Amino acid sequence: MTGVIRNAVTHEPIRAASLDITSAALGNRKLTVQTGADGRFTTEPVPAGEFGIRVRRDGFEQIERKMVVGNGEARVDIEMRPK
Secondary structure (H helix, E strand, C coil): CEEEEEECCCCCECCCCEEEEECHHHCCCEEEEECCCCCEEECCCCCCEEEEEEEECCCECCEEEEEEECCCCCEEEEEECEC
């Protein structure tokens, strides 16, 4: 799973955003990754299934999403609103 986290107002990348990714497809364990200086993140390969994604960063509203991942690489781009 790869993607970019951006500021919803300025569209600039958000560095050091924390993503928690959960799924029964992962054996109910949680993957946690952080975005780099360019707002990008990459997780280990994930199996097909339904995933819950929570994105947090100080100064921004928390985002929670559900998505379905098929076979192949999944891309997740999210915009966060400043508080």
